[in-house]
Amino acid sequence: MRIVVTNCNTTQEMTEEIVRGARAAAGPGTSVTGLTPAWGPESAEGWLDSYLSAAAVLDALRSYGGPSYDAVVLAGFGEHGREGVRELVDVPVVDITEAAAHLACLLGRRYGVVTTLDRSRGQIEDSLETAGVARNCAAVVGTGLGVLDLADDPARTEAAFLAAAERAREAGAEVLVLGCAGMTGLQRAVGEKLGLPVVDGVAAAVKLAESLVSLGLTTSRAGGYGKPLPKGRVWGRPPG
Known part of the structure; x- marks a missing residue:
């Protein structure tokens, strides 16, 4: 595969x-x-x-x-x-957004997402809503770190994650989700310290x-995804 x-x-x-x-x-x-x-x-x-x-x-x-x-x-x-x-x-x-949320829903009644900057919270909340798993989300909490900051100082990243995770727990989260692909692997470092399941979306x-x-399953073509792009259609390239 x-x-x-x-x-x-x-x-x-x-x-x-x-x-x-x-x-x-x-x-x-x-x-x-x-x-x-x-x-x-x-x-x-x-x-x-x-x-x-x-x-x-x-x-x-x-x-x-x-x-x-x-x-x-x-x-x-x-x-x-x-x-x-x-x-x-x-x-x-x-x-990875809906995958992590779906698995989190199997592990507890409510989950929390710990992500990078607070400005990302709105689009994450919208994505969870579209995927049908927003009602189980207790909170989306930012660490204050940018995506490219995550790998610069692992100790700082872990400390920021733990602080944000505590806020998510206080909001009712029973499971935590890593809210950035750049956090992949962090669940091993913080899961035991938090005493909560931590789901890595990747x-x-x-x-x-x-x-x-x-299982031999793929996207349904019966509804919203039933009209793929016509064969031979030419797309323009972005400028630059």
């Missing part, structure tokens, strides 16, 4: 970190290929970045010329583009993608 994992930004180092986390979660016989958009934001932090990222990821998948794949994992927490990718490709598409999405492929 082959899974393509798409980064939502152009930072190759982050793609490599995400792929390491995805491969650690993948089962025997599953290969993981990382895909970095050729253009778009260096880090997706806010509404404008998110919409640009969605277009860049769609373009990267549309023009993908590598080996065939069995599933796509979208490794952008709360980023746009999920629905467009499901219309574009003919294999299961699993977004790992959750990989395992769900494997399950869908094994």
Whole structure:
């Protein structure tokens, strides 16, 4: 089984970190290929970045010329583009946002998301609402760290996560979700300290993608995703 994992930004180092986390979660016989958009934001932090990222990821998948794949994992927490990718490709598409939330709902009545900047909270809340899992979310809490700050000082990142996690717990969270693909791996460091289950969206999405492929399931074409782009349609390229 082959899974393509798409980064939502152009930072190759982050793609490599995400792929390491995805491969650690993948089962025997599953290969993981990382895909970095050729253009778009260096880090997706806010509404404008998110919409640009969605277009860049769609373009990267549309023009993908590598080996065939069995599933796509979208490794952008709360980023746009999920629905467009499901219309574009003919294999299961699993977004780390809804994957993490669905698994969290199996572990407790209410979960909390710990993310990067507070400005990302709105789009994460909207993504959870669209996925049908917002009612179980106790809080979305920011750490105050930017996406590219996460790897600079692991001790600072862990301390900021723990402080934000306490606020989510106070709001009623019984399970925590890592609210950024750049946090992949942090669950091992903080889970025991918190005494709560911590769900990594990259790992959750990989395992769900494997399950869908094994079950022979993919996106329904009966409704909203039933009109893929016409064959031979020519897309313009972004300026620059």
